[in-house]
Amino acid sequence: MKKPVKYVILAFLFIGFFLLNRALIKPAEKGSEGLISGDVKEGWKVFSKKKCNACHSIWGEGGKGGPDLGNLPEVYKSPSQLATLIWNHGPLMWGKMGVQKIPYQKMDKKEMVDLFAFLYFLRYMEEPGNPIKGKRVFETIGCVKCHPLKEGLKEDLRRWAMYVNPILWAQMMWNHAPQMEKEMRVREMQWAKFKGNEMVDLIAYIRSLNPGVEKVHLSLGNPDTGEIIFKRKGCFECHRPEGKLALSKIREFPSTIAQLSGAMWNHFPEMWKEIEKRGMIRPILSAQEMADLVAYLFSIQYFDPPGDGVRGKAVFMKKRCDLCHLREGRGPDLTKLKERFTPISMAQTLWNHGPKMWEEMSRAKIPWPTIDPQELVDLMEYLNRGKP
Secondary structure (H helix, E strand, O other), rough: OOOHHHHHHHHHHHHHHHHHOOOOOOOHHHHHOOOOOOOOHHHHHHHHOOOOHHHOOOOEEEEOOOOHHHHHHHHOOOHHHHHHHHHHOHHHHHEEEEEEEEOOOOOOOOHHHHHHHHHHHHHHHHOOOOOHHHHHHHHHHHHHHHOOOOOOOOOOHHHHEEEEEHHHHHHHHHHHHHHHHHHHHHOOOOOOOOOHHHHHHHHHHHHHHHHOOOEEEOOOHHHHHHHHHHHHHHHHHHOOOOOOOOOHHHHOOOOOHHHHHEEEEEEEHHHHHHHHHHHHHOOOOOOHHHHHHHHHHHHHHOOOOOOOHHHHHHHHHHHOOOHHHOOOOOOOOHHHHHOOOOOOHHHHHHHHHHHHHHHHHHHHHOOOOOHHHHHHHHHHHHHHHHHO
């Protein structure tokens, strides 16, 4: 690994560790379980110690045998999604580990909890943007028409290069959007929309134009405070949990902060119309309020939907779990175990006993069953019936 690249990634990871532990992980000593109870830094150590980095890279650094986990933030948005990702790819992972002679190491509960925290951190953070692609976005969607890059002009976006956190960009765009909307109407311009990682690329481009400017950072968000802001600023009026626009029901919820900024921008016109129709005042957000709000929005996506025990029993039978894990099967009766099943405990059990399960299933010519996140949630509900 080239030293400059290595140090940049290490610095970025440590900044991220600090952000996630402050923004999304509540310390245990405060008496709160938090969104993720693990330690991100320890999870990174587990990732290296268990040789996950032999196959999986982070933003291009590491093994090339498996997918780059830093570039796949949309794959896992909740614990059950991450657990099913591990389950479905188990045989492929174990097979590659055997071919590459990577020693197999079991994980205890704390190690798996910390690993989950680390992997969720990767989803919450951004992969570094591409300034070359960002320049193309700046020109093609029309930013350059209103924001010429000329020294001294207040419209020159190079002054925004000091803002290193995408949350600050989201806050500035939110507050500035009404003025931009009026200007675009005068110029008869269409409201530009961002796709995928175009926002993070645009931010990288603007930063690259003024690399020497003093950077402005941001105090980190608190999801509890964000929920209060969500209600106080009127967001709750349109996005009630039981309504059609409930944020927890959005399937393609943005995977990273920059993507969330782009999604908010894309929906500004529709939001303004709905706000005006309801006779509401357009809310203004401070940078800290936006940080708290973003932390809350991401916390909503972290939790799994409720499971259904009846459907879970059907999953248990359909996936042939009953052949080994019911009554006097080859394995323990899962319905009688006292400890509650969680996505993390399921992932830990799978990791520790999966190779043996796979070997026995292969010997019995039973194909390895794949499972989706909802099926896993339903299955856990079935197995946990009656457990405190």
